[in-house]
Amino acid sequence: xxxxxxxxxxxxxxxxxxxxxxxxxxxxxxxxxxxxxxxxxxxxxxxxxxxxxxxxxxxxxxxxxxxxxxxxxxxxxxxxxxxxxxxxxxxxxxxxxxxxxxxxxxxxxxxxxxxxxxxxxxxxxxxxxxxxxxxxxxxxxxxxxxxxxxxxxxxxxxxxxxxxxxxxxxxxxxxxxxxxxxxxxxxxxxxxxxxxxxxxxxxxxxxxxxxxxxxxxxxxxxxxxxxxxxxxxxxxxxxxxxxxxxxxxxxxxxxxxxxxxxxxxxxxxxxxxxxxxxxxxxxxxxxxxxxxxxxxxxxxxxxxxxxxxxxxxxxxxxxxxxxxxxxxxxxxxxxxxxxxxxxxxxxxxxxxxxxx
Ligand code: MRU
Numbered sequence: 001x002x003x004x005x006x007x008x009x010x011x012x013x014x015x016x017x018x019x020x021x022x023x024x025x026x027x028x029x030x031x032x033x034x035x036x037x038x039x040x041x042x043x044x045x046x047x048x049x050x051x052x053x054x055x056x057x058x059x060x061x062x063x064x065x066x067x068x069x070x071x072x073x074x075x076x077x078x079x080x081x082x083x084x085x086x087x088x089x090x091x092x093x094x095x096x097x098x099x100x101x102x103x104x105x106x107x108x109x110x111x112x113x114x115x116x117x118x119x120x121x122x123x124x125x126x127x128x129x130x131x132x133x134x135x136x137x138x139x140x141x142x143x144x145x146x147x148x149x150x151x152x153x154x155x156x157x158x159x160x161x162x163x164x165x166x167x168x169x170x171x172x173x174x175x176x177x178x179x180x181x182x183x184x185x186x187x188x189x190x191x192x193x194x195x196x197x198x199x200x201x202x203x204x205x206x207x208x209x210x211x212x213x214x215x216x217x218x219x220x221x222x223x224x225x226x227x228x229x230x231x232x233x234x235x236x237x238x239x240x241x242x243x244x245x246x247x248x249x250x251x252x253x254x255x256x257x258x259x260x261x262x263x264x265x266x267x268x269x270x271x272x273x274x275x276x277x278x279x280x281x282x283x284x285x286x287x288x289x290x291x292x293x294x295x296x297x298x299x300x301x302x303x304x305x306x307x308x309x310x311x312x313x314x315x316x317x318x319x320x321x322x323x324x325x326x327x328x329x330x331x332x333x334x335x336x337x338x339x340x341x342x343x344x345x346x347x348x349x350x351x352x353x354x355x356x
Contacts, residue, residue, distance in 0.1 A: 001164045003032065003210055009169050010057055011127065013064060015120040018071040020064045024051045025165060029206035030303050040069040040082050047089040047096075050197070054166020055240045055276055056134075059095030060127050062086040066103040067119035074115040079107055091288040092249060092326050093240035094278040099126060127168045133273040134170035136340035141176020141236065141271060142183060144336075144343060148233060148267070149185060153214075155233045157190040157223060160251035161203035162238025162271065172238040172271040174204070176338065181213045189215035190232065192223055194251060196296040196323060223257055227264040235261050235268045236338075242270065242277045244353035246331030246346025247284040252324055258333035268329075271338040277349070279356060284328040294321025 001008060013020045020037040026049065027033045035051060037043050043065035046052050052061045069082035083100050090096060106122055107115050145154060162173035170178065180187045189208055194200035201217050208215040218226065226232050235257060241249040248254070248270045261268040281287060298315040315321070331346035344352075 001169060001207065001211065009127070009131070010165055011052065011060055011064065011168060013067075013120065013124070015124075018068060020061075020068065022046060022052050022061070023165070025053055025203060026051055027309075028165075029202050030307075030309055037064070038068065039072065040065050040085065043068060044085050044089050047086070053199070054161060055093035055095040055238065056130050056167040056172065056273055057165070058090060058093055059099035059275065060123065060130055060168055062089070062096045063099040063103050063119075063123040063126050066100060066107070067116070067123050070107065070116040070119045074112040076108070079104060079115075090290060092290045093276075095240075095273075095275050098275045102126070130167055130273060131169040133340035134164075134167050134172060134175045137172055137271050137273065137338055138170060138175030138179035140340075140343055141269070141338045142179040144269065144338065145176055145180045145185065145187070145234070153186045153188045154180070155188050155190065155231055157192070157226065157232045157235045157257065158204060159192050159200065159235075159237045159254055159257055160194045161199040161207075163204055163207045165203050165207055166238060167273075171207075172273065172276075172338075173236045174207070175271065176236060177208075177213060178211060181211070187213065189213060190223070190226060191215050191217045192220050192253070192257075193217060194253065195220055199251070220253055224260040227260050227266055232261070232264075232266050235266060237268075237270055239270050239272045239276055240326055241281070241287055242272055242337060242349075243281045243284055243287070243331075244277070244279045244349065245282050246334055246337065246349045248329045248331070248334055248337075249284065249287050249289075249326050250329065252327050255327040255329045255333075258329040262333050267335040268333060269336050269338055269343075270329075270334055274339050274341060277337075277339075279353060282353070284330070287326075287328065289327070290325040292323045292325050294323050296323055297321045 024033045024035045163171035192200045239250045336343045
């Protein structure tokens with residue numbers, strides 16, 4: 001996507017120097033900084049502290065972690081150690097497990113001297129595939145929007161950040177929105193702030209603004225009210241994992257939005273590339289929900305009047321915290337799942353699963 005007339009992806013590499021470049025998302029929207037990652041531990045760190053985040057992007061970042069590891073030492077022991085460390089870096093998004101397993105499957109039967117070269121090519125292909133899948137998601141989502149579009153502003157609510165920053169390019173939930181905006185449709189996006197890390201307020205608002213898509217940031221707690229007022233025509237969110245029966249694991253708070261959408265007869269769509277569908281899981285309880293540090297609730301990051309980045313504590317010093325990062329929206333609240341292969345209802349997903 002374009003930032004100030006220059007095209008960027010969220011991650012790219014310099015194979016000859018064995019360097020991976022990422023946009024440091026912990027600094028946005030206040031600073032646009034590119035960080036160089038040149039070792040496996042540095043990539044594990046970048047994923048853990050969420051310099052890179054979003055299910056598809058952490059998948060590709062982890063695959064780059066394997067390529068960096070193979071560049072340093074292509075032995076079996078190092079490959080399996082790298083895979084284990086990367087898989088443990090964040091537990092919920094299946095894309096990360098999927099990407100690492102795909103790299104290991106390709107590498108383990110290969111002579112050691114060929115491994116590094118193969119890994120760089122494989123991860124580059126994976127990154128291209130992600131961008132390509134998201135473009136298709138955009139087109140399928142655009143058809144949905146067009147089928148419901150009337151001659152007034154079409155209002156879409158999203159949650160967290162499932163835009164290009166969460167992927168290699170174009171995004172999942174935001175891909176249909178970019179496609180609709182670029183096709184000249186009058187779309188407006190409600191952006192929930194997405195406490196505690198504020199990926200909606202910090203990242204989604206920033207990238208929609210960079211692309212010129214009209215949007216408004218609202219407090220997380222405002223979304224039920226907006227729906228009751230008839231101000232939401234469609235909800236589109238991303239996901240970190242979709243079970244074979246169509247249950248959707250996504251950023252904490254997604255379930256509440258789905259409940260409110262159901263009560264207000266508003267279509268609730270989930271946009272994912274097919275690697276986000278976990279065919280090995282049919283019960284949502286099998287998904288490991290990441291719990292993050294309570295400081296994410298206690299400490300707010302922002303800039304002061306002088307433009308300096310600051311952190312301020314907003315909780316009493318002795319407040320107890322609990323910080324689950326994801327929840328599961330049951331399939332019965334999901335209208336459809338927009339993938340690069342088309343739009344599927346949870347019932348269709350279930351049928352495909354039963355035929356597997
Ligand atoms: O904790 P994050 O910021 O990695 O969570 C991101 C989300 O929950 C996204 O909605 C999801 O990964 C889909 S991204 C295309």
